[in-house]
Amino acid sequence: MSDYILHEFFRSSASFRVRAALKLKGIDYAHRSYKLRAKEQQTDAFRALNPQALVPTLQTPDGPIGQSLAIIEWLEETHPAPPLLPPDPRGRARVRGLAYMVAMEIHPLNNLRVLQHVAGELGQGEAGMAKWFRHWVAQTFPALEARLAGEPDTGRYCHGDTPGLADLCLAAQVMNNRRFDIPLDDYPTIARIYDALMALPAFAESLPENQPDAI
Amino acid sequence: MSDYILHEFFRSSASFRVRAALKLKGIDYAHRSYKLRAKEQQTDAFRALNPQALVPTLQTPDGPIGQSLAIIEWLEETHPAPPLLPPDPRGRARVRGLAYMVAMEIHPLNNLRVLQHVAGELGQGEAGMAKWFRHWVAQTFPALEARLAGEPDTGRYCHGDTPGLADLCLAAQVMNNRRFDIPLDDYPTIARIYDALMALPAFAESLPENQPDAI
Numbered sequence: 001m002s003d004y005i006l007h008e009f010f011r012s013s014a015s016f017r018v019r020a021a022l023k024l025k026g027i028d029y030a031h032r033s034y035k036l037r038a039k040e041q042q043t044d045a046f047r048a049l050n051p052q053a054l055v056p057t058l059q060t061p062d063g064p065i066g067q068s069l070a071i072i073e074w075l076e077e078t079h080p081a082p083p084l085l086p087p088d089p090r091g092r093a094r095v096r097g098l099a100y101m102v103a104m105e106i107h108p109l110n111n112l113r114v115l116q117h118v119a120g121e122l123g124q125g126e127a128g129m130a131k132w133f134r135h136w137v138a139q140t141f142p143a144l145e146a147r148l149a150g151e152p153d154t155g156r157y158c159h160g161d162t163p164g165l166a167d168l169c170l171a172a173q174v175m176n177n178r179r180f181d182i183p184l185d186d187y188p189t190i191a192r193i194y195d196a197l198m199a200l201p202a203f204a205e206s207l208p209e210n211q212p213d214a215i
Numbered sequence: 216m217s218d219y220i221l222h223e224f225f226r227s228s229a230s231f232r233v234r235a236a237l238k239l240k241g242i243d244y245a246h247r248s249y250k251l252r253a254k255e256q257q258t259d260a261f262r263a264l265n266p267q268a269l270v271p272t273l274q275t276p277d278g279p280i281g282q283s284l285a286i287i288e289w290l291e292e293t294h295p296a297p298p299l300l301p302p303d304p305r306g307r308a309r310v311r312g313l314a315y316m317v318a319m320e321i322h323p324l325n326n327l328r329v330l331q332h333v334a335g336e337l338g339q340g341e342a343g344m345a346k347w348f349r350h351w352v353a354q355t356f357p358a359l360e361a362r363l364a365g366e367p368d369t370g371r372y373c374h375g376d377t378p379g380l381a382d383l384c385l386a387a388q389v390m391n392n393r394r395f396d397i398p399l400d401d402y403p404t405i406a407r408i409y410d411a412l413m414a415l416p417a418f419a420e421s422l423p424e425n426q427p428d429a430i
Contacts, residue, residue, distance in 0.1 A: 051358050051361050051362055051365075052316070052355075052358040062305040062308070063305060065308045065312065067312040067316070069315060070311040073307065073308065073311055074305075074307070074308040074311075089277060090277040090289075092288065092289070092292065093288065093289040096288055097280065097281050100282040101282070103319060104282070104318060104319055104323050108320060109329065113354075117350070118337075121350075122337060122339065122343075122347075124337065128337075135332070140267075143266050146266050150266075
């Protein structure tokens with residue numbers, strides 16, 4: 001029985017971030033999968049772990065932890081090697097800033113419940129939903145590309161040659177973009193980093209299509 | 216001349232978080248204000264500091280830092296006292312998780328550019344925009360209230376009796392809610408914590424109406 005149980009959904013990009021972080025850190029974990037469209041996570045048993053009934057949630061020896069980036073910061077503090085943040089405060093601020101460009105400016109607007117709300121309650125339909133998704137990627141990806149292309153701290157990955165927090169968020173977003181056919185032609189640095197990340201088993205093995213519950 | 220210059224907008228709730236964090240830490244700073252509706256931040260000079268031309272951005276001896284939570288984590292690492300995160304990883308995960316419930320689930324859906332997009336491009340108008348704002352608060356505030364009311368780690372503030380990262384996010388959101396007349400009757404614990412926070416000069420002095428550029 002593993003000390004760690006990840007409650008997740010194969011297609012959830014926040015679940016992807018945590019899967020890849022656990023694999024980068026070499027932490028063994030068991031997992032439970034939920035089909036969000038079928039609301040399988042809406043049970044009393046799961047609410048006892050996470051009152052919001054949101055995935056991902058990681059059961060740990062420290063108790064259950066929700067919110068993908070809170071999980072990843074906890075993993076970084078309790079399992080420092082290999083690091084997902086650089087050692088210097090300036091570098092850490094850069095990596096967190098890049099991560100939040102995705103995690104606070106794109107992803108919250110483009111997750112399943114928001115897309116369903118835009119398509120349904122706001123009457124935008126499937127086409128309007130796709131337009132909405134692409135709009136918010138297009139609002140932030142040019143600035144993300146400009147920073148990654150122009151800043152000397154960028155290396156093989158977002159920050160130097162060690163994959164970290166910003167890479168987890170970037171890879172999850174590019175992966176998610178595939179569902180809406182967003183080409184990366186205008187984002188050559190993002191594309192280069194994504195390809196480099198997908199050459200790492202921790203990232204490739206975390207893709208939705210490589211999960212046992214993928215449908 | 217201060218070592219710190221905060222580029223901000225008086226009404227921005229992300230700017231509020233950073234103002235209150237600087238004051239809690241007792242860090243002197245100068246500030247530059249921008250009227251976002253007039254796009255005053257869209258200048259080459261400001262883009263040189265932040266390619267996204269977003270507030271808040273903090274100029275520091277370590278260079279300019281964007282993204283409110285990246286700034287606050289940097290402040291915590293470089294000015295540890297008084298702390299904005301508890302010392303133990305479990306407590307830190309709880310505080311970050313509570314902070315992200317606001318900062319990743321509510322705020323990104325309710326900031327100015329999203330509200331303008333919903334009202335304009337999506338044709339929802341002013342009434343639809345207000346409904347949208349209230350919808351996303353109502354999606355997360357009940358779970359936030361339940362956690363704060365039910366978890367033994369809650370104290371005078373979100374986590375014990377020391378104001379921290381979760382309080383910065385909670386106070387900024389409640390402050391923002393005032394613009395859409397969202398009553399706190401169903402959220403007594405959130406209301407109690409907000410009142411306790413506003414009894415602190417660092418929080419009260421950071422309110423929009425107490426900024427020199429308030430209009």
